[in-house]
Amino acid sequence: MIAELGHYALVLALLIALVQTTVPLYGAARNDFSLMGVAQPAATAQFIAIAIAFGALTHAYVTSDFSVINVAENSHSLKPLLYKISGVWGNHEGSMILWVLILALFGFAVAQFGIHLPPTLKARVLSVQASIGVAFLGFILLTSNPFLRLDPAPIDGRDLNPLLQDPGLAFHPPMLYLGYVGFSMAFSFAVAALIEGRVDPAWARWVRPWTLAAWIALTAGITLGSWWAYYELGWGGWWYWDPVENASFMPWLSGTALLHSAVVVEKRDALKSWTILLAILTFALSLMGTFLVRSGVLTSVHAFAVDPERGLYILAILVLFVGGALIMFALRAPSMKLGGLFQPISREGGLVMNNLLLSVATATVFIGTLYPLFLDATTGQKVSVGPPFFNATFVPVMIPLVLLMAVGPMLAWKRGDLSAAMSRLWFAVALSFGISIFVFWLHSNEPLTPVIGFALAGWLAGGTLKEFADRIGLFRDRLSKSLSKARRLPRSAYGMTLAHLGLSIFICGAVADSAWRTEVVINAKERDKTSIAGFEAQLESVNRLEGPNYHLERATVVIRKNGEYVTRVFPERRFYPVQQMPTTEAAIYTTLLADVYVSLGEGSKDQGWTLRLWYNPLIPWIWTGCLIMVLGGLISLSDRRLRIGAPFKRAHKKVQENGLLENA
Amino acid sequence: MVENRLFMLILAIIVSIPLNASAVEPSEILQNPQLELRARNLSQNIRCLVCQNQSIDDSNASLARDLRKIVREQLVSGASDSEIYEFLIARYGDFILLRPPVKATTYILWYGPLFIFFAGLSLSVLFLIRRKRVLPEEPLSPKEQEELSSLISGKEEG
C-alpha cells in the first residue's frame, strides 16, 4: 500500500513539475504576476510529493518489504538499520529518487528564500529547475521505477553490496548528489539569465550562495568517498583516477572556477558570458557523471548495474538541456553588454588565469577519462589511461595555479601593482624556503619531488597568511585594533583564507604520502613481529567471530614504539554469505602526523596470515585539508551579504547606468 | 615543437607519482630490494586486464599475480624495463600500459591540455584587447574612486 502511495506521489510530482515548468515561464513572458506566482507553491508541492515518494521507499527498506523488487534486490532483513536506510540510495533506482529529491529541495529553497529575487527571474529559475525535474521524474517512471512489486515476494532479500555497508559510504552519495544536483541551481540561473538576456552583479550575488552550497557538499562528498576508499579497499590508496572518481572531480574543478568567476561578475560586472558558460558546463559535467556511471560506456569498478536503454535516456536528457542551453548561449551571449574594464595585472586578471588553469585542469581530466572512448570509436584501438597519465599531466597544471593562489588575492581590483604584491610575498618565499630546507634536511638523500611539493604548500600558506595579516593590519597596527578589524572582516574573507590554507595542508598530505609511504608485507603466524617506520607490530591472535550479517576473522595487532606499548588495532576480514563476497576492514592507528595502516589478508593458523602494513606519513592532512576547505565554504556561506542581494542590486544598477563602477 | 620540449621539461621536473599500494603476496617479493622496487614501479604501470581499472600491483586476480611473477622473473634474469614492457605489449597491446605511449594516436591525449591552455590564453588576450577598443574608458584616478565610493555608500543608506 505504502509503495503504491510512493508511486502515485511520483506521478503527482511529475504533473506538478510540468505545471511549474510551463505556467511561470509563460507568465514571465507576459509579465503576468499571478501566473508567475504559481511557481512558488508548485515548487513546494513538488518537493513534498517527492519527499513522500522517498519516504515510502525508505519505509519499504526499513520494514524489509521484499514484495518490492527494488528492496528484494538490494536489502536483507539481517542488515543493520543504518544500511537498510543507506540501501535506499545504494542502487540505481533509489539513487535516482534521491537525485530528484535534492533537485526539488533546491527548487523549494529558492521558492522559500528567494524573497528578494525579481519576480520574472525567480519564475524563470523555478521553471527551468522544474523542467529538469520533469525529465528525471519521467526517466524514473519509464525506466527505473523503484516501486514495482514482486509476486510472490521472496522470503529474504539479496542484500546490499558489502563494500557499501559502511558508515563512510552511507553518507557519501547524499553529499555527492547535493553537490552534483546543487549545480543545477547555477544552471537554472544561467538559463533564466539567458532568457532574460541580462546578467548583472545582483545576478551573480544570487548565484554564488547556491553554487557555494553545492561546492561545499561536493567537496565533502568527494572527501568522504576518498576516505572510504582509503580504509575500506584495503590498499591504503586514496585516489585512483577511476572514471567514476573523475566524473565527480570534473564538476568540482569547474564548480571551483565558477565560484571564482562569479566573484568577478559580482564585484566588477565583468566575465559575464564566461560565467554563464561555466554554470552551464558545470552542470553538464554533473549530468555527464550521472550518465557515465549508469550507461556502461566506460569500465569502472564503481559503476551501477549497466543498462543501455537508461544510458540513452540520460544522454537524451543531457543533449536536451545542455544542448538547448548552449544554443541559447550562442544566440544571446554575443549581444550581452560588456562589463568593467581591467588591466591584465589585477585581481580580475588573476581570476581569469585561475579560471583558465582550472579549465585546463578540467579538460585534462576530461580528455584522460574519455580518450579510451574516443579512440575506440574512431580507430577501434583500445588504450588505457591510468594514474600514471594523470599524475604526469594534472600535477603540472596545478603548480602554476598554486603559485598564482598566493599572488592573486594581493592584487587590487582593476589595476594591480605586481611589484607591490611581490614585495608583500616575502613571507611566502620565506615559509616556502624554510619548509623546503626542513624537508630536504629530513630526507636529504632522496628525490627532490617532495621538496618541490612542500615548497609550493609553504608558498601558498605563506601568501595566504600574509594576505590575511595585512588585511587586519597585524603587526602594523596595535593588536586591539587588528582584532577589531578582524571582527569586522566579512566572513567570505575568512572563507577564502581557510579554503586556501586547506588546500595547502592537503598538498602537504598528498605529497608526503606519495613520496614517503612505506610498506611491509609479511606472512605472520600468531606472535610474529615486524617493524615499520620505527614502530613494531606484533600479531597477537586471530579470532573467528560472527557479525550481524557476516562472518569475520579479527586479528589483534599490538603496536609498540621503542619497546613501549602504543596501542592495539583490530584489522578484519569479513565474509558476507548472502552476496558471497569478502571485504577487508583495515585498522588504522593515527597520530596527526601519520597513519599506521594494518590490513589482514588470507591465511590460517598453521600457514600464517598475510599481513600488510603501511606507514603513511601526513595522510591525515589530506582529509583535514579538505575539511578545512569545507569549513571555509560554510563560513563564507554564512556571510550575510550573500543572502540578501536586493539592497545591493539597486546601488549596482545606478552605478552601471552611469558607466561607473564600484571599487570594492 | 617548442611546446613539446616545454612539456617534456615539465614532465622531467614532476616525475610521475605512484599513489597506490598493493596486493603483492609475501612469497612473491624478491630478495634484492632494488629489483623489488623496480618490480613495484613496473607493476603500477601495468594494467590488470581482468579487473579493468586496476594495476596488477593492486589486484588480487590470478592473471595479475601471474603477470607480477613474470615481471619479477624477467627482472631477475636481467631484462630492462623497456624489454618487459615490450614483452607485454607484444601479447596484450598498448592497452596493458596504464601510461599510454606518446604516438600519433595519443597526441590529442598528451598534448590536448597544453593546446587548450594556449588556445584559452590567446582567447583571453584577444577578448581583453577587444574590450579595450570597445570600451575606451579611462581608468579612474584614486581620488575619483574615493568620491565614487562615498557616493555609492551615500545612496545605499538613502
Added chain:
Amino acid sequence: MRKLIYLGPLLFFIITAVYFALPILKGKDPRILPSAMIEKNIPDLNLPPLLETKQGIDKQALMGEIQLVNFFSSWCGPCRTEHDFLMRINKSEIIPIYGINYKDKQNAAKAWLLDLGDPYERIGRDIDGRTAIDWGVYGVPETYLIDKHGRIQYRHVGPLSESIFKEKISPVIKALRKQTNG
C-alpha cells in the same frame, strides 16, 4: 566571425554527445579487447597431454591446417555454456578444435570432459598459465582461429555460440579456404 566563437561550446558538446551515443547504439561492451596477436605467428608451445589417450600440443601440431584453439577450464562457468556448441562443431566436422586446459586440476578437467563430452582433437595442459599469457589470453574461455601457416586470424573472448560462430568466425574461415584453393 566573433559570434562564431560562441558556437564553439555547442559544437564541442555535440561531438562529445555523438561519441557517447556510438558505443551504446553499437551495443559495444568496453570490456572486450581486441587481440594484439592477429596476423602474428602462434607462439612456441609444448604442452603435456591431459588425457592418456590423446597427445599434448606443440607448435607443429597447430600448423598446416585451419583450426580453432580453445582455452578452457573446468572451473570456468562460461566454458560450460559454450561446451555444447563445441561438441556440435566437432560432430559436424566443420573445423578441428584444439583444447588448451588453462590452470586446471587434471582430475577435475578429466571428469569434466567425461561428463560433458570431449570435442577436442588434442588437449594440452597449460599448468601455470604461461602459454595463455603468450597468446594474450586474459580470461577463459577464449577461442583463436589459426590459418594453415600457423598465424592467428581471429580471436573470440567469452563463450562461443552458433550465432557468434556464423557471424564472426565462419566468414573468416571461408575467406581462408578460398585463399588456399585459389
